[in-house]
Amino acid sequence: MGRKILFITTDQQRYDSLRCNGGTIARTPTIDALAARGINYDRARPQNVVCMPSRSTIITGQHVTTHGVWMNGVPLPEDAPSIAETLHDAGYATALIGKAHFEPLLDPFLRFRENRLGFERVTEPTSTHRGFDHLEFATHGAAGPLHYSQWIRNEHPEHVGSFYAVLDNELQVNASGGGDTNAPQVKMNPIPREWYHTDWVAEHTINWLNSLPEDRDWFCWMSFPDPHHPWDPPQSEVSRVNWRDLDLPEGYIADTAERERIIDGKLRHLRGWYDGTFVSNYEAPSRWVPASLTADQVREVNALVHVENELIDEAIARVLKAVDDRGWTNDLDVVFTTDHGEFQGDFGLLFKGPYHLESLMRLPLIWSPAPSAKMQPARVQTPVGLVSLAATFAHIAGVERPEYTEAARLPANDGESASLGHERVFTEWDSVLFGKIVRLRTISRGNFVCTAALDGTMSRRGEGELYDLANDPLQHVNLWDDPRYQATRDDLLDDLWLNMPVAREPVRAVDAPV
Amino acid sequence: MSSVRRHAFIECDADTVWQFISKMDNLHEWFPVVSTKVEGSKRWITLASGITFEEDILLVDHDLRRYQYSIVPNAIIKSHLATVDVIPDGDSRCIIVYSTDMDPEVLALPIGGAAGEGISRLIEKFGRKQ
Numbered sequence: 176m177g178r179k180i181l182f183i184t185t186d187q188q189r190y191d192s193l194r195c196n197g198g199t200i201a202r203t204p205t206i207d208a209l210a211a212r213g214i215n216y217d218r219a220r221p222q223n224v225v226c227m228p229s230r231s232t233i234i235t236g237q238h239v240t241t242h243g244v245w246m247n248g249v250p251l252p253e254d255a256p257s258i259a260e261t262l263h264d265a266g267y268a269t270a271l272i273g274k275a276h277f278e279p280l281l282d283p284f285l286r287f288r289e290n291r292l293g294f295e296r297v298t299e300p301t302s303t304h305r306g307f308d309h310l311e312f313a314t315h316g317a318a319g320p321l322h323y324s325q326w327i328r329n330e331h332p333e334h335v336g337s338f339y340a341v342l343d344n345e346l347q348v349n350a351s352g353g354g355d356t357n358a359p360q361v362k363m364n365p366i367p368r369e370w371y372h373t374d375w376v377a378e379h380t381i382n383w384l385n386s387l388p389e390d391r392d393w394f395c396w397m398s399f400p401d402p403h404h405p406w407d408p409p410q411s412e413v414s415r416v417n418w419r420d421l422d423l424p425e426g427y428i429a430d431t432a433e434r435e436r437i438i439d440g441k442l443r444h445l446r447g448w449y450d451g452t453f454v455s456n457y458e459a460p461s462r463w464v465p466a467s468l469t470a471d472q473v474r475e476v477n478a479l480v481h482v483e484n485e486l487i488d489e490a491i492a493r494v495l496k497a498v499d500d501r502g503w504t505n506d507l508d509v510v511f512t513t514d515h516g517e518f519q520g521d522f523g524l525l526f527k528g529p530y531h532l533e534s535l536m537r538l539p540l541i542w543s544p545a546p547s548a549k550m551q552p553a554r555v556q557t558p559v560g561l562v563s564l565a566a567t568f569a570h571i572a573g574v575e576r577p578e579y580t581e582a583a584r585l586p587a588n589d590g591e592s593a594s595l596g597h598e599r600v601f602t603e604w605d606s607v608l609f610g611k612i613v614r615l616r617t618i619s620r621g622n623f624v625c626t627a628a629l630d631g632t633m634s635r636r637g638e639g640e641l642y643d644l645a646n647d648p649l650q651h652v653n654l655w656d657d658p659r660y661q662a663t664r665d666d667l668l669d670d671l672w673l674n675m676p677v678a679r680e681p682v683r684a685v686d687a688p689v
Numbered sequence: 690m691s692s693v694r695r696h697a698f699i700e701c702d703a704d705t706v707w708q709f710i711s712k713m714d715n716l717h718e719w720f721p722v723v724s725t726k727v728e729g730s731k732r733w734i735t736l737a738s739g740i741t742f743e744e745d746i747l748l749v750d751h752d753l754r755r756y757q758y759s760i761v762p763n764a765i766i767k768s769h770l771a772t773v774d775v776i777p778d779g780d781s782r783c784i785i786v787y788s789t790d791m792d793p794e795v796l797a798l799p800i801g802g803a804a805g806e807g808i809s810r811l812i813e814k815f816g817r818k819q
Contacts, residue, residue, distance in 0.1 A: 248798060281795070284721045284803045285737035294738065320738065345793040346765065457795065609691050609794060684695070686802030688795040 178545045178571050180262075180394045181498065181509045182564075184233070185487055186226065186274055186315075186403035187527065188513035190219075190537040192484050200416060201481040205492040206541065209509055211552065213543030214587055218558040220600040220619050221515045224527055224535040225458055226276045226403075227251070227689075228603075229514040229561060234258060234277065234305060236565025236580030238601060240678040244277075245605045247457060248685040250287055251277040253305070256579035258565035260306025262394045265574045270309035270383050273376040273398030277305065279687030280319060281346070286686070293321035307396075311379050313372045315341055315400045316407075323372050330370075337366045339405035343462075346688075349405075350460035354479075355418070358472035359463045359525065361479060364407040371409045372400050373483070377490035381497040389501065394568065397494065399487050402517070404526065406479035408486060415485060418478035423470055426521030426534060426649055434523050440653040441640055442626070444613055444633040445530055449523070453633060455611040457688040459526035466523070473520035480519060505547045508571045512540040512561065521649075529604045529613040531626045531640070532650055536602060536619070542567065542585055550587055557592035558619040559585055560600040581676060601675045607685070618671040622646075625655075625667040641667070690768070691794030693801035696786040697808045701815035703783035707754040707775040710785075710811070713746055719814070720807040732758065742766075767792040771800075785811060 190196050193203045195210035196217075222232040223239050231237075231244040231251045236258060244251050263269045278287035285291050288304055293312050304310055313323030316338035328335055339362035343349040354361035368374060380397045387393055401408070428434035438446050447453025451464030459465075491511075498507055516535040518524035527535050540559070544550040566576045566584040576584070583595040592598075604615040614629035622645035628634035641654040641664050654660040699706055710719065714727040716734060726733045732744040747770075748757040754776070760769040774786040787804040791797035 279799070279802075282799050282802070283736050283738045283740050284799060286721055286803065286806060291737070344765070345767075346795045347793070684802065684805050685798055686805065687799045 176390055176506060177392045177573055178548065179392055179498075179503050179507050180267075180568055180571055181494070181507060182394065182396045182568070183491060183509065183511045184273075184396065184398045185484075185513040186398075186400050187515060187517045188402055188484065188539060189516050189519060189534065190539050192402070192480070193539055195541075196539060200421065200477075201484040201488070203484060203488040205488045205495065206511055206539075209511060209543040210541045213509070213541055214550070214553045214555060214585070216540040216542075216555045216559050216585070218556060218619065219512065219538040219540030220536050220558055220560050220602055221538060222560055222562050222600075222602055223604065224515040224529075224531065224602065225456075226514050227279075230276050231255070233514070233561050233564050236562060236577065236582065238562060238581055238676045239603045239605075240676045241581060243679055243683050245603075245678075245682065246607070246685060247689045248279050248687040249683050250279055250686055253288060255305075256577065257306040258568050258577070258580075259394060259396070260303070261565075261569060261574060261577050262572055263303060263306045263308065265572055266392060267572065268309075268387055268391050268393040269303070269307045269395075270380075270393070271305075271307045271396040271398065272309070272311045272380045272383060273313050273372075273396075274400045275310070275312050275398065276314070279689060280314060280321075281687045281689055285320065290320045293319070293325060296322065296325055298322065309383055313376055313400055315372075315403055315405060318342075323375055326375065327370070331366075334366045334370060337364050338362070339364070339407040341405055347462065348457060348460045350463035352472075354475050356469065356471045356475045358406075358475050359460055360404040360406055361475060362405060362407040363410045363413065365410050368409040368411055368486070371486070373486045373490050376400075377494050380494050384494075384497055384501065392572070394572070399490070401487060402480045402483040406476055406483070408479055408482045412482050412486060413479065416478040416481045418471070418475040421474045421478055423473060424477065424520045426518075427470070427473055428523060429470065437651050438522060440651075441530075442615075442628055442634050442638060444631070445522075447633055448528060453611065455613045455632070456528050456606045456608055458528050465525065468520075468523055468525060473523075473525075476525060477519055480517075506545045508545045508548070509543040510541070510564065510567065511543075512564070513538050514561075529606060529615060531602055531604065531615055531617040531624070533624075533644070533648070536617075536624070540585075544571075544587075553588040555586055555589055555592070557586060557589055557597050558600045559592075559597055562600075563597075599670055599674065601671070603675075616671060616675060618667050618675075620667060620670065623663060623667060625664060625671070627668060627671065639664075690790060690792045691797040692788065692790045693797045694786065694788045695801055695805045695808055696784055697812055698778065698782060698784050699812055699815050700782055702781050703754055703775050703777035706783055706785065706811065706815055707751070709814075710773065710775065711749055711751065711754075711756060713749070713756075719810045721803050765793070766796065
C-alpha cells in the first residue's frame, strides 16, 4: 500500500482566515492541527485570481498561458493533462467531490461534461472524466444542473429558494443586498446545516471513502464551494459570530479620501471598478458600486465568511475521523488550499477581479504529510505557486513527475526551495468582455510583487505596480515609478519576461460568462 | 445589449454549405441543440437542458446566402437577433460568420459558444484546410 491523498480546496478563501495564519475570529482547530504537524506555506500564490484558470492550473500543473483557460468561461479541454489521470493510471482510486469548475457553469446547451454528469445524475461514468472515477459536483446553491442542486431539488425542494439567487433576472451577478446591513450577496438561509453544501460535500466524501477496499490507494479532491459569495450560510449557525462585535479588517481604509488616494496610486482599472464605471469581468455584481460599501457591510460579510470557514473546518474534522476509522491515518497526506483570495473589505472592496493584490494573491496552503513519511513540520517563506500541486501529488504517490507539469513539487522547507527551483511565481490575468480588456502579468519574488500591465482598455504596456511586502504588507505604496526602486523593478520585469511561459496560439474562445 | 461573432473558413464552396445550413429544420444536425421543429416562419429549438426557444425566422436570402432569426422574447430573453452569413472565398472555399446580438448581454456568450461548436461541426462535415 502507498500513501493516500486527501486534497482539500475551498473557494475564495483568504490566507488570514485561519488561526494558524494569524486569524483571530473563525475557530479552525482542524486545519490548524494539519499546519502544526505539516508544512505551512506563508506565500502561496495562485496563477490566476479567479476560479476556472486557477483550478485548471491545479489539475494540470501548468501555467495559464499553457493550459489556455485564460479567463472564466473558457473551458479546459477534456483531454488536457490531469494529475488525477496520472494517479489513476498509477492505480489510485480517484474522486472529485464538490466544486470542479474546469468547464463553464452557465450553459443551457449542456455542452460540457460537468453539467451533463450532474444533469444526468451520473457519479461514476463509464470512462473517467479528467482521470476521476467518481464525480459529484456542487456549486454555490441550488440552481443549475450539478449533483448537489439535483439533490436539493429532489430531496428538499422546499429549500430550493432558501439560498441567495446568485444571478438576477438578467443573469447578471446579483447585486441585491440582505442581512442586517443590506450587504450585497448576503442572505439569511433557513436551510438546516446538514443539508448545506459544506456538509453535503463532506458526507459524500465519507461515503466514497467507505466504499473503497481497505488496501486501495486513493486520491480524493474534496472541494468546498464556500466561502465564495453568496454569503448565505445556514441561519442556525450565523450567531457564532456577531458582526457587531467585529473590528474592521486591517486592510480596510476607513477614511474615504485616504482610501481613494491609495487606490489612485494603483493601475487605473481599480479606480474604475471602485467608482462603478469600469466593469471588466463577471466576477462581481456589475450593478454594485464598491464605493458604496459601508463599514458595517464589511463587518457583516466578514462575520458570515468566518461562520462558513468554521463549518468547513468542522466538516474536514468529520472526514479525517472517517479516514482514521478506516485505519488510514498513518499513510494519509492532506493538502489544504484554495483557488484564490477575496478582498473582504480591503481597500473598501469586496469580491475579486483583475487586481493582483495580496487580498487575492496570498493563499492558505498547508501540506500535512503522512506520518509514515516522517517529514518534519516547517513554515516555508519562499513564494510557491498552486502550479506545484500536481507535481507534489505525483511525488507523494511515488510517481515520476509528469512531463506536462511546469513546476517542481512543493518544498518541504525553505532549504529545499532553491534546489527545486522555487525562486519566483507567476500570476496572469487576461479578460476580454464585450470590448473591455484587462491584461496583467505578475512576478512574486523575494519580498516583492511586481505587476506589469499589457495594453488594455484602461492601461498600457509600461504601466504597473510594485510592492515591497516586507515594508508595506498592506500595499499602500506603489513603487513602480519610484526612482529608488527602478533597478529592482527592471530586474523583476526581466525575470518575468524571460521566464514566464509563452502563450499558446490560437487563443481559445470564451464560451460562457462563468 | 451585447454582440458576439464567430467565424471560420470552410474548405468547401459556398453553395454547398449554404444549401445545408439554410434548411431551417435541420439546425440540430450542426448546432448543439437536440431537436428542431419548423412551421412556416416559426421555429422551435430544444436544448439538451430541456429548454425550448420559440424563434421567428426573419430572413432567408439565397442570393446573399444570409439568414436571420430571432428568439421570441420570454421571461429571460428581452431581445435577440442572429445573423448567419456564408460568403464565398473563391470557388472552393467560403467563410461562415455567425453573429448574435442579445439582451441580456451575458447570454450572448453561451450562444456564441454554441455557434462556435456548430461551426466546428460544419468544418468537420465539409472539410478543413489540408
